[in-house]
Amino acid sequence: MAPPVTLKVSNRFPKKPIKKLPTSIEITDTTTVQDVKDNLAKRAGGWDPNRFGLYEPEKKKLLKDRKALISKQESVLGGKEILVKDLGLQLSWTTTFIIEYSGPLIFHLLFPFVLRPYLYKLSLPYLPYTSGSLPPLSTSQLLAAAMIELHFAKREYETLFIHRFSLATMPFFNIFKNSFHYWVLSGAWLAYWIYAPGSYTSLETPLTRNLDIIGLILYLFGEVSNFHTHVTLSKLRSKGGTERGIPKGYGFNWVTCPNYLFEMIAWTGVLLVTRSSATVLFMVVAMGQMQIWAQKKERAYRAEFPKEYRKKRYAIIPGI
Structure with a gap:
């Protein structure tokens, strides 16, 4: 298994920041989009994980597949960053x-x-x-x-x-x-x-x-x-x-x-x-x-x- 990778966590829209959003997160080669949502929700104070929309940093494309591996998202790994948006009540x-x-x-x-x-x-x-x-x-x-x-x-x-x-x-x-x-x-x-x-x-x-x-x-x-x-x-x-x-x-x-x-x-x-x-x-x-x-x-x-x-x-x- 490859060593963990630290990704910077940024607000998709800085003018509408998510309170208590961590500034970074560690992922492995088995971490999925849903895993990241669950981790962020827990660290943000018990949010509904489904409220988090994850975006790759280059084209700001939404990562829709909740079971997709983060390690397969080249833009995310290349920029070592993932963007997060509050999608509201779900x-x-x-x-x-x-x-x-x-x-x-x-x-x-x-x-x-x-x-x-x-x-x-x-x-x-x-x-x-x-x-x-x-x-x-x-x-x-x-x-x-x-x-x-x-x-x-x-x-x-x-x-x-x-x-x-x-x-x-x-x-x-x-x-x-x-x-x-x-x-x-x-x-x-x-x-x-x-x-x-x-x-x-x-x-x-x-x-x-x-x-x-x-x-x-x-x-x-x-x-x-x-x-x-x-x-x-x-x-x-x-x-x-x-x-x-x-x-x-x-x-x-x-x-x-x-x-x-x-x-x-x-x-x-x-x-x-x-x-x-x-x-x-x-x-x-x-x-x-x-x-x-x-x-x-x-x-x-x-x-x-x-x-x-x-x-x-x-x-x-x-x-x-």
């Missing part, structure tokens, strides 16, 4: 996703089955039947509620038992921004318009019954395929590990992120059942965000596996 990714997905689960139960008799009498007083009892939920409305509930229940299950995260935590206050998409758009906004009396989802005709059947088939295909791709991705990383791999197999030969492709297929099924512009808005926003993530993932694959990775022309939808 929240685990598992907790984050559970909170985010719970919003739609709550709203798509409350709006149609608990609040509906009161909600629309107050907000839609011009409807002829709001002075008395509302008409019952249509087949399409009941089916939409079941589809959306199952979608987000599946996501909660995947969060707890399937997904393996390379990063342990995220900044706490990001939960409010991230939850807006789920609690507002796919939660309250979508639920309000889908279960409203007089909406397109409330219609009962031969055409709507056919659309319900087609939508349900697309939904089931998309959800099962999406689950399959998530299982494939989870197998690329050991439990608690941070290693990355190249996903192959069903869907991955077509586009960079087939999990997003199959998710949009599932939501297309929901759209056929709901026939609501609210669903369209949610899908447009979701698709825009997923496109950004997929393009970022494609760039990451090309950079990390320049020889092994087969480049994809399409991020989410084949041909687009």
